[in-house]
Amino acid sequence: MSLLINIDASLSCWLLYTAVSWAWGIRLTLIKMNERKTINLEQGRDFMQKGITKLKNILEGLPEPQFSSEEYMMLYTTIYNMCTQKPPHDYSQQLYDKYRESFQEYITSTVLPSLREKHDEFMLRELVKRWSNHKVMVRWLSRFFYYLDRYFITHRSLPPLNEVGLACFRDLVYTEVNGKVRDAVISLIDQEREGEQIDRALLKNVLDIFVEIGMGQMECYENDFELSMLKDTAAYYSRKASNWILEVSCPDYMLKKVQNELLSVYATQLLEKEHSGCYALLRDDKVVDLSRMYRLFSKIPQGLEPISSMFKQHVTAEGTTLVKQADDAASNKKAEKRDVAGLQEQALKEAFEIFCNKGVAGSSSAELLATFCDNILKKGGSEKLSDEAIEDTLEKVVKLLAYISDKDLFAEFYRKKLARRLLFDESANDEHERSILTKLKQQCGGQFTSKMEGMVTDLALAKENQSHFEEYLSNNSNVSPGIDLTVTVLTTGFWPSYKSFDLNLPAEMVKCVEVFREFYQTKTKHRKLTWIYSLGTCNINGKFEPKTVELIVTTYQASTLLLFNLSDRLSYQEIMSQLNLSDDDVIRLLHSLSCARYKILIKEPNTKTISPTDTFEFNSKFTDKMRRIKIPLPPVDEKKKVIEDVDKDRRYAIDASIVRIMKSRKVLGYQQLVMECVEQLGRMFRPDVKAIKKRIEDLITRDYLERDKDNPNVFRYLA
Template structure:
């Protein structure tokens, strides 16, 4: 038949036909013996709906069918589904629910296909909920709403059983929780509000009970093991049946109850807390502590504080140990104290190695722990030992490593490594400029007295210092090392000059080291009255040097010179290695047998201090080249001296030491002077760019600028400001005396 002759289907008869199909579907779902739908059955049902929706009004039954679609579900749920669920409890109820939900979804899928025509036209035009949604909403409003709280409690009770170590059916829980997610139709509200919130609350209560027992019974490491295990299990739980969005919330609850609540009690546990773990080098436990505490807000702060206290205490103990050793050894002062100080620096290096490894390995290189280590070392590295500042100790330590026959016998690699570590320690020292000055003084001695063991090491540590402290820190020292290379070339030229001008030769072997004034420490240059033999040398060299350059002035530093002279004693002739001063004094005795203190002083043109040291070294010390009357251990202005012709020694060559001058005072004075200039320059630099600045601000910026080299003292800055005002670099504001202006 053609389209318009199609027989009109009325609602009753059409629905009756549909109802048969729906009943067949229900039977299949209930597992009753019922043949499956054939494609003809399906097509007939689909076409019936199609026809009933496309008949001319008043026979278009779209709205009525839409309602009946919903009523089919409601009727099925009320008569079949709910009764079967209400009679079951606990796990059985959960299984039934999973089965019913699964069936319900199948039913929705089939009926939506039968009624498909409604979805395409009717619903779209009226913007009504789609068939699929209507089907799911029925289940939500009738089944889920009635049961979810019982379901939730059953699930939570199973989770707690599992926490207590019982085996449970995880797949069942996964399926039940999927219902909470799916029933939200793309939203998570049902899962979060109807299940998750209560589950989290229960979790917190569960772990709160556990933790309050464990904290009393367990040591800190045991407690941490349990906590770590619990966190691992909860993570596992999420992957097996909870929704992945629960993971952060769940772990947060567990961490809070196990760690945050008991953090202090745990860290401070008497014999097993953080202090004890550090004391006993429990590396694994400390790593675990880091892992756990890094998860809770601000959890690492107390750990890093304890770490800092611990390292500070260990370092301070080393300082005290070194102090005690030094005061016990006061009797035989010089040598032993030097060794003690070496040992002390070694121990500080070892301490740093040890705890830096902790920061890298246990504490995952975390900045908080680097900061703690730095602050701890800054505390005791700036204490100094037995009247020597750390700056001086470090410089001496380097000197011992770098000079020939130093107390440390190390391979090249070990030297490199040790220097690397010393430079690391320097970072913690606030008076870097003081270190630089001591280092430079000692470097000068190594270079000038040929004491340096190896040029490569000298240059290598300068490179390290340059990286750590910047170019200006090392520029003078680099200049010193270069000067020596140039001086060697210069000496070669001088020797060539002498061989080309035989008349000029003074008849004495002469080595001259020419240095650049700006690079080297300042040395006193006295006009020592040189013996005639030496005057000739000086003149020859001056003539040679003028052939090379016209515009440089040579200043001779006799205090740094050495001479080898022959002493003709009655037992045998011996070679004496002496300083230029000592040589000049001894040569006086070629012309006189006996000289008074004042005669020697006048002839040499030296100060009292120098003459006393000199004569002491020749007449009262190990080698008595001169006899003194009266024969006492100290030199006084009324003494007389004569050549000791009977002197002898088993050696052919002897070195007669001159007691070293204590340079410490001079170094400290020099550094203080440099600091005054540095503060002046900094203040002027700041004021020039800022024009007007308050006192507080100026001091702060000045400290900030100079901090890399030294920690300027507030009083010193204040004094320099006053000084700059009197010198008209700055002025005080008329109205506000605490504000300064720059005067161009």
């Protein structure tokens, strides 16, 4: 007999103990505070200055050991004590000023002189170094002065420490050098246009400063760099365009790295070139040239509009044809495997998504892709494919997933099917299972696959646990479950949620449960075991008059059959009462045992449906040519449950995203909040604007947000 259990760490006692210990810790701290000596302002400043000077020396590369935990705690504690002393010795305001002055002094005495003495590319390298050091300094000083952020700044509605530190660099450094930096960057870009090699990594790091210095806004990048860059680019390519347009084909023209003015002015003429324009590239499947076209035109305002009609119409028509073929096949019950390789090469993402996310025969693309993976990975699903062919197919599947909007829906469908493969030993190859998880992790991130990886790890640990259980039984001769018992212990958070009923087990099984529970308590007393009988299987001997047949059944089916060891005849109501199951489950059980292929029970009346007025008795004359048969339960459509679970998770994800955004921004308009929320969640699913609006209203009722009194379309974060 095989049963499955989910486990949940039961931490209530540990949490209670921690809470008590923590309360005592607070009490002791308060006693010490009452006894401590007052720290005067000069004494505290001198001590802090030593720490700040040490930090500056480290940033300048001078021989200085790193901060020890004791030094860090002493600095933090000193500042904490100076902020919590009774007036007039509460120096919170003076420390807030000292925090700002520390940056101003360092920038004025060290940073600006080092930048003023360098020019061009050398000045850019120095700026990148100084910006990086400044962010380190902000991070460390903000830790030392953290108590100010928690109380003083919050109560006074002052700018937080992190913002003050970055503002010092912006006001003193960026304001002075941004013009020189812009000119130096544009000069490097001009050099590359003329064929010279430049340091692109340096260029990226400098442009990141234009973005980061805006502290969440793009005005600095757009006003201080982008406008000048666009003017320079337009002037440069305007000089080149008049000659190129007459001499070369469309793909060669794009190879010149043309942008902005060049593409805007000649877009129609380029795209309609008879032998090398957009239609020709689509027709001839010139993927590299199409990719370049998309990339370059997307960089100019409305750049994609002139080509969108030709591009999307072509790809949509091709994709719609494929979908219609698949839908027709499904309607005729001639399901065909989807040509993953063919789909992958059809077009770029924007147009590809138009048909890639269309459903087929009532099933979403996410479900179809998960089912395709299951067919490849389970036993018998890929017997005709070599290992190399399977790996190649899995690689293409993962690439195709990039075009699926509802990646979270795919993940849940895939997790459900993976669970069945693992729990019922249906995986064809463990290496292929691990391989696709690695590919999915690379494509979608560690969070996407963390539960799936946990499931694989759980199975390995479960095997060890079973070995320990067998050792326990062999070492305790007085303890025996009476039946060969295999228990798979699972961690609740990794696996899909399963129904857990208080099934009234037969006496034989009750003993098994008790023996395993006693064994498990020898290992840990802080975990709660929940038995998932719906996933269990049992091998039982059916002693029929013709011969004995071994029956492979579920735990529910076994419990039902064992009732007939004590009674010759049972009604539907008696079976439901003795098992303590719902109507739906009892109907499925009795149908599998009396109406399907193997009629282990005789039903009165002899119909194909189960009714509450039916009665059942053991079919002693049952026989089969096989000595071992598996009696399946009617399948359950889990699609609705998966979709409901995903919708619930999406509500939590939208809530978390809104709170995360508002916690960072404090005040934000409705449209901007929706846009940022969509952008944050877009990697996993495409959130519905109505759903976001509903979650905002819910967060308002729960006092996470509030509407601005003067403008109802502006929201404020409530700490």
